[in-house]
Amino acid sequence: MSYSDKVLDHYENPRNVGSFDKEDTKIGTGMVGAPACGDVMRLQIQVSEEGIIEDAKFKTYGCGSAIASSSLLTEWVKGKTLEEAQQIKNTQIAEELELPPVKVHCSVLAEDAIKAAIDDYASKNGAVSDKQSQKKLA
Amino acid sequence: MTELKMPIYMDYSATTPVDPRVAEEMCKYLTTSGDFGNAASRSHAYGWTADEVIKQARHNVAKLVNADSREIIWTSGATESDNLAIKGVASFYKKKGKHIVTMKTEHKAVLDPCRYLEKEGYEVTYLDPEPDGLLDLEKLKSALRDDTILVSVMHVNNEIGVIQDIKAIGEITRERGIIFHCDAAQSAGKIKIDLQEAKVDLMSFSAHKIYGPKGMGALYVRRKPRIRLEAQIHGGGHERGMRSGTLATHQIVGMGEAFRIAYEEMDSESKRIHVLRKRLLDGFSSMEEVYVNGDIDQRVAGNLNISFNFVEGESLIMAVKDIAVSSGSACTSSSLEPSYVLRALGRNDELAHSSIRFTLGRFSTEKDVDQAISLLRTQVEKLREMSPLWEMFKDGVDLSQVKWAAH
Amino acid sequence: MYLDYNATTPVDPRVFDAMKPFMTAHFGNPSSVHKYGRLSRTAIDVARNQVAELVGVDTSQVIFTSGGTEANNLAVTGVLAQRAKTALVHSSIEHSSVLEAMKVQEKNGWQRRVIAVDKQGLVDLQRLPDLLAEEALLVSVMAANNETGVIQDIARISDIAHQHGALMHTDAVQAAGKIAISFDEMKVDMMSVSAHKIYGPKGVGALIKAPRLAIDATLYGGGHENGLRAGTENLAGIVGFGAAAALAKNELDSRKAHFEKLTVYIEQQLASIAGVSIMSQQAKRVANTIMASIPGIEGETLLMQLDQKNIAVSSGSACSSKDTEPSHVLAAMGMAPELARRTIRISVGKETTMDEARLFMTTLKDILRIQH
Numbered sequence: 001m002s003y004s005d006k007v008l009d010h011y012e013n014p015r016n017v018g019s020f021d022k023e024d025t026k027i028g029t030g031m032v033g034a035p036a037c038g039d040v041m042r043l044q045i046q047v048s049e050e051g052i053i054e055d056a057k058f059k060t061y062g063c064g065s066a067i068a069s070s071s072l073l074t075e076w077v078k079g080k081t082l083e084e085a086q087q088i089k090n091t092q093i094a095e096e097l098e099l100p101p102v103k104v105h106c107s108v109l110a111e112d113a114i115k116a117a118i119d120d121y122a123s124k125n126g127a128v129s130d131k132q133s134q135k136k137l138a
Numbered sequence: 139m140t141e142l143k144m145p146i147y148m149d150y151s152a153t154t155p156v157d158p159r160v161a162e163e164m165c166k167y168l169t170t171s172g173d174f175g176n177a178a179s180r181s182h183a184y185g186w187t188a189d190e191v192i193k194q195a196r197h198n199v200a201k202l203v204n205a206d207s208r209e210i211i212w213t214s215g216a217t218e219s220d221n222l223a224i225k226g227v228a229s230f231y232k233k234k235g236k237h238i239v240t241m242k243t244e245h246k247a248v249l250d251p252c253r254y255l256e257k258e259g260y261e262v263t264y265l266d267p268e269p270d271g272l273l274d275l276e277k278l279k280s281a282l283r284d285d286t287i288l289v290s291v292m293h294v295n296n297e298i299g300v301i302q303d304i305k306a307i308g309e310i311t312r313e314r315g316i317i318f319h320c321d322a323a324q325s326a327g328k329i330k331i332d333l334q335e336a337k338v339d340l341m342s343f344s345a346h347k348i349y350g351p352k353g354m355g356a357l358y359v360r361r362k363p364r365i366r367l368e369a370q371i372h373g374g375g376h377e378r379g380m381r382s383g384t385l386a387t388h389q390i391v392g393m394g395e396a397f398r399i400a401y402e403e404m405d406s407e408s409k410r411i412h413v414l415r416k417r418l419l420d421g422f423s424s425m426e427e428v429y430v431n432g433d434i435d436q437r438v439a440g441n442l443n444i445s446f447n448f449v450e451g452e453s454l455i456m457a458v459k460d461i462a463v464s465s466g467s468a469c470t471s472s473s474l475e476p477s478y479v480l481r482a483l484g485r486n487d488e489l490a491h492s493s494i495r496f497t498l499g500r501f502s503t504e505k506d507v508d509q510a511i512s513l514l515r516t517q518v519e520k521l522r523e524m525s526p527l528w529e530m531f532k533d534g535v536d537l538s539q540v541k542w543a544a545h
Numbered sequence: 546m547y548l549d550y551n552a553t554t555p556v557d558p559r560v561f562d563a564m565k566p567f568m569t570a571h572f573g574n575p576s577s578v579h580k581y582g583r584l585s586r587t588a589i590d591v592a593r594n595q596v597a598e599l600v601g602v603d604t605s606q607v608i609f610t611s612g613g614t615e616a617n618n619l620a621v622t623g624v625l626a627q628r629a630k631t632a633l634v635h636s637s638i639e640h641s642s643v644l645e646a647m648k649v650q651e652k653n654g655w656q657r658r659v660i661a662v663d664k665q666g667l668v669d670l671q672r673l674p675d676l677l678a679e680e681a682l683l684v685s686v687m688a689a690n691n692e693t694g695v696i697q698d699i700a701r702i703s704d705i706a707h708q709h710g711a712l713m714h715t716d717a718v719q720a721a722g723k724i725a726i727s728f729d730e731m732k733v734d735m736m737s738v739s740a741h742k743i744y745g746p747k748g749v750g751a752l753i754k755a756p757r758l759a760i761d762a763t764l765y766g767g768g769h770e771n772g773l774r775a776g777t778e779n780l781a782g783i784v785g786f787g788a789a790a791a792l793a794k795n796e797l798d799s800r801k802a803h804f805e806k807l808t809v810y811i812e813q814q815l816a817s818i819a820g821v822s823i824m825s826q827q828a829k830r831v832a833n834t835i836m837a838s839i840p841g842i843e844g845e846t847l848l849m850q851l852d853q854k855n856i857a858v859s860s861g862s863a864c865s866s867k868d869t870e871p872s873h874v875l876a877a878m879g880m881a882p883e884l885a886r887r888t889i890r891i892s893v894g895k896e897t898t899m900d901e902a903r904l905f906m907t908t909l910k911d912i913l914r915i916q917h
Contacts, residue, residue, distance in 0.1 A: 014524060035488040040526050059526040149577060152582070155572040174554070178552070179549060181845075183852060217767065221766065352782075371614060375645075386612075386782075455579070464577060
């Protein structure tokens with residue numbers, strides 16, 4: 001298996017590793033995956049009152065692609081509105097990191113993680129929009 | 139060949155380099171400056187010479203395991219030997235019965251032919267190992283039936299290195315008149331095998347696991363009592379009709395030489411490697427949440443299979459890319475599944491996913507081991523800092539009680 | 546002096562040079578994900594491409610095996626399970642590996658049908674449709690015969706086989722490196738090749754298959770070669786096979802010209818000996834092979850006497866370990882056993898020199914006590 005330089009870069013110098021207090025109402029936490037599958041990804045976002053993601057942190061148990069996918073995602077979501085972050089697709093991540101086909105599931109997991117983090121934030125703040133709930137169903 | 143910076147090699151169970159002494163022998167049987175004849179050529183010296191050196195190699199292989207040369211059948215490797223043994227016995231003795239007993243921790247070269255036979259109407263019992271990787275002989279006994287024709291249990295496991303008691307298994311199978319096949323790809327040349335003593339009827343060998351060439355193996359087929367097989371590759375009737383195909387002289391010579399060297403050096407070599415293995419294990423002993431997989435005592439000297447809990451194996455292998463190790467069997471590492479061997483031991487999935495197999499060998503040094511220890515310690519710490527599971531563990535969360543999002 | 550190149554060839558020094566690093570320094574298991582493994586995997590990919598180019602196919606069509614015998618066995622048994630037919634067809638001059646692989650299947654209820662050859666050793670195309678008429682699954686005819694060197698019209702045989710819904714396999718072990726072989730032009734579904742007949746190492750070969758042809762593995766355990774042939778790859782062997790295939794392709798014309806020069810000379814000289822006849826003389830043959838019957842002396846005796854003069858030739862197939870019986874190929878061509886016993890096979894190679902050819906003829910005439 002050969003990884004792209006981008007995966008290796010994120011893997012060797014992961015961005016935004018760490019944790020926020022998950023009880024904080026400004027924080028949305030999304031944890032997806034399962035140890036049994038070999039990947040657990042936890043993504044946390046810190047959201048401003050204007051609904052903009054000010055900061056993001058992750059911790060990931062998983063292969064190099066899973067670590068790189070979550071690291072990249074924390075970079076991407078920073079400065080985005082929740083709606084914009086909601087639009088990030090796994091294919092964009094896979095493309096950016098040039099993931100081999102067997103590793104595409106890592107990018108899917110990252111997409112799931114940001115959605116879960118946004119949902120968590122929204123449910124804490126009692127504001128699940130119709131649009132968001134539809135997305136969740138899809 | 140020094141232009142490439144190569145990692146420290148600690149994957150001797152996947153394959154070994156050809157010993158320079160073996161390579162030197164092999165090179166004598168390839169080009170016009172050497173003896174390149176076809177051993178089946180009966181009409182000239184080129185053929186006779188090839189035939190002669192093959193005889194010598196057969197003798198060398200037989201000698202390491204205390205067998206008769208006539209009991210050695212050349213194959214293209216242990217996979218073919220396993221296939222020939224299992225399918226060959228199954229089809230020859232099918233009138234006697236169609237039940238086979240093996241273990242869940244066998245190599246794919248045993249499990250896959252068994253699966254094939256299941257499709258052909260045979261019944262296979264796959265025994266679970268004990269948590270230490272060893273076979274409980276009572277469980278074996280109770281799995282045997284009147285229609286059991288074959289028991290296949292490997293001598294040394296490729297992933298965890300544990301040694302099964304083939305002498306005891308042989309007593310049980312012989313008493314019941316059941317054929318006993320043993321995959322010895324990982325044990326020959328590493329621990330003593332005495333086929334006068336152990337009642338093994340068929341034994342598979344590989345050359346490339348003991349410093350011989352890839353693409354070369356052998357099957358031991360016992361003569362007393364005589365074991366019969368149906369050939370799987372048909373043609374000119376080479377190898378007493380059990381395996382046709384032009385004999386690859388240089389490959390055979392290489393295997394013979396590798397087995398000869400093993401016979402000479404096995405005792406001192408395994409002592410040396412055992413010391414290195416102990417040093418490696420000691421290097422990890424002060425770390426938290428580190429688990430050795432498989433029995434540590436009844437184990438081949440070079441193997442250390444160890445789980446660094448809360449760190450995923452593939453990412454760890456990437457992190458320690460300056461040492462070449464494996465996260466399971468090399469033959470299955472293209473799949474994302476955790477090792478089926480570790481799962482059969484009852485290891486949970488996290489631990490199975492977190493395992494690294496170090497296998498040391500003839501060219502391993504103390505310096506290699508020390509570098510591996512320091513690299514591993516640093517990288518495991520780094521990855522644990524990145525691991526949500528490690529954080530939860532440190533926070534006292536019982537991971538087995540967590541409901542994980544379906545994925 | 547070695548004149549038995551159809552039995553086996555020495556490894557070309559350039560092939561040897563290509564193999565050497567993979568016998569020692571580069572030794573990783575191609576299935577391993579670390580650098581050692583990846584280097585080996587790359588080397589196998591390169592070799593696969595070289596073998597594919599020799600016969601004009603895509604790399605995905607190449608299945609490496611332990612040699613021609615295993616490839617022939619895989620061709621026969623690989624197609625049995627999936628099709629509800631009843632007969633396997635082969636020519637009467639096939640190599641024992643095709644012959645025996647099909648014979649064994651008789652025990653499993655398969656019918657075996659044999660295509661006769663004429664006196665020249667060419668398969669009887671007239672009668673072929675009858676043999677295929679009902680439920681034939683597979684036809685196997687070798688591209689060039691190991692004993693006589695006769696070249697069959699594989700494309701035509703393939704056409705007939707396909708018209709009758711049968712698959713076509715050709716054993717091209719003896720043809721590769723001696724004539725141009727194109728998988729597509731031969732219109733076959735499967736083709737066997739071997740390294741050690743084209744100046745590569747022993748213990749490696751390949752089965753080439755049509756892109757969409759589904760076949761079953763015969764070796765199980767580990768999913769190598771796309772699940773069609775399990776077992777750790779014979780790394781150095783495969784690298785050597787690739788190098789040998791590349792050379793065979795690039796040097797085909799010069800090798801053929803060289804063979805021709807030698808065999809034309811030998812045949813002319815043989816023709817001057819009373820009573821000598823050359824097998825399949827009217828047929829198209831590979832340029833390196835002469836099967837001749839020599840009057841007045843038993844083949845075995847002649848071989849011994851040649852051996853004493855350090856000349857290595859053969860009486861026929863070296864691929865059988867119990868070859869005291871006269872050749873089944875010559876018998877199939879209608880030759881009486883007494884005559885067949887008096888034949889020798891001379892097969893020259895790219896290392897054979899004109900001086901050696903002359904010396905061979907002088908020695909042969911000496912043994913036969915012929916003035917020259």
